[in-house]
Every structure is written in C-alpha cells, then in structure tokens.
Amino acid sequence: DAKTTQPNSMESNEEEPVHLPCNHSTISGTDYIHWYRQLPSQGPEYVIHGLTSNVNNRMASLAIAEDRKSSTLILHRATLRDAAVYYCILRRPIYGGSQGNLIFGKGTKLSVKP
Amino acid sequence: DAGITQSPRHKVTETGTPVTLRCHQTENHRYMYWYRQDPGHGLRLIHYSYGVKDTDKGEVSDGYSVSRSKTEDFLLTLESATSSQTSVYFCAISAQQETQYFGPGTRLLVL
Numbered sequence: 453d454a455k456t457t458q459p460n461s462m463e464s465n466e467e468e469p470v471h472l473p474c475n476h477s478t479i480s481g482t483d484y485i486h487w488y489r490q491l492p493s494q495g496p497e498y499v500i501h502g503l504t505s506n507v508n509n510r511m512a513s514l515a516i517a518e519d520r521k522s523s524t525l526i527l528h529r530a531t532l533r534d535a536a537v538y539y540c541i542l543r544r545p546i547y548g549g550s551q552g553n554l555i556f557g558k559g560t561k562l563s564v565k566p
Numbered sequence: 567d568a569g570i571t572q573s574p575r576h577k578v579t580e581t582g583t584p585v586t587l588r589c590h591q592t593e594n595h596r597y598m599y600w601y602r603q604d605p606g607h608g609l610r611l612i613h614y615s616y617g618v619k620d621t622d623k624g625e626v627s628d629g630y631s632v633s634r635s636k637t638e639d640f641l642l643t644l645e646s647a648t649s650s651q652t653s654v655y656f657c658a659i660s661a662q663q664e665t666q667y668f669g670p671g672t673r674l675l676v677l
Contacts, residue, residue, distance in 0.1 A: 495671050501664075
C-alpha cells in the first residue's frame, strides 16, 4: 500500500478553520483517500473519503489536489471536541474475499485551544 | 453510532493464561476486523473475517487465533498470553470493505 505523510501535530484555535495536510506522492489511480480520527480513549471514527473530486459531509471537507499526490482535510470551525489524532489512509479496493484492512500511520495530533 | 460492543472492556491476566475477547455487532455487516494499538505503532491488523467461518491473518497474527461462528460475533483468543500482548484491542466492522466502524476497545494487561 502507498504511504502517506502527515505532520506529527498541529494547533488550532476554537471556532477557526483547520487545514490538515496529507502527502501521498505514490498514490495509484484506484486508491481512495480516507480520513479517520481518534478521540482520546476511543476507537477510530470515520470522517470522510474521496477519490478525485472534493467531498463534503457534515463533519468536514476533503480537498484533493488535481494530481492526487496530496489532500487536505478541512474542519470549518474547530471545536474542543475536534481535538484528536487524524489519520490519512490510502485504501485500494479489493474484491472477493481478500482483506481490506486500513493501514494506519501515526497521524496528526490536533490540539484545539479555547 | 454503529452497533458494536466489545467485552470485556478491561482485563488483567497473568502470563500463560488463555484470554478470549469478544466483538459483537448488530449491523449484520459481512467484514469484521481485530486491531491492536500500541504506543509508537498506531493500529495494526491482527486477523479479519469476510464471512462466517471465513477468516484470514493480518499483519501481527502470531500468538492470536480467531473464530466467527455467527455473523454477529468475532472472537479473538490469546492461547497463552504474554506481556508483549498487553495492548488496547479494537474490533471494527464494515459492510463492503469501505467505511469501517470501530468498537470502544478492550484494554488488556498481561502481568
């Protein structure tokens, strides 16, 4: 699986937008870009995913570069509850009975200041 | 929230003791996974299942076995627990190998 590179940590102020970058220069044409986050003492939580076009949902937006070698997760107004580790993961579709596990890196630890 | 429960949530055991962790889902999802999370390693896949009685190994399967006799239950067994298996264990489910939903985790301490 292709690797992703994320900053170890970022800080944000409450109610301000946050842009979390992810580099994936070896991404293949069929790799989906997934974002998960993990709040303290909880299991990971799905945030958003996309292939080529920018995506929006109630939690966040995902901006994907035209060459797909990088992407940015955008939290439009950070809250204290958004403090978590954010993981950018590339996921290749696998059909049949083969495994489809997620490969987690170390992610970006986001701190949100009141 | 996806209907996933893990039991027990916390367990302390001694080296050499067998341990079974249970993951239960109410979503009727086909795929189920067991991960472990350790400081400095992130989450790593132990075993996964793609259907009843269909399982396969993940990245760190040594010392672990799994069973899935019903769609809703996926059991992880440590045949003889070792201190290196002290970790937080997460179960996850997915319907079509896309979005995975994770359980709350089980903290296991092997003394």
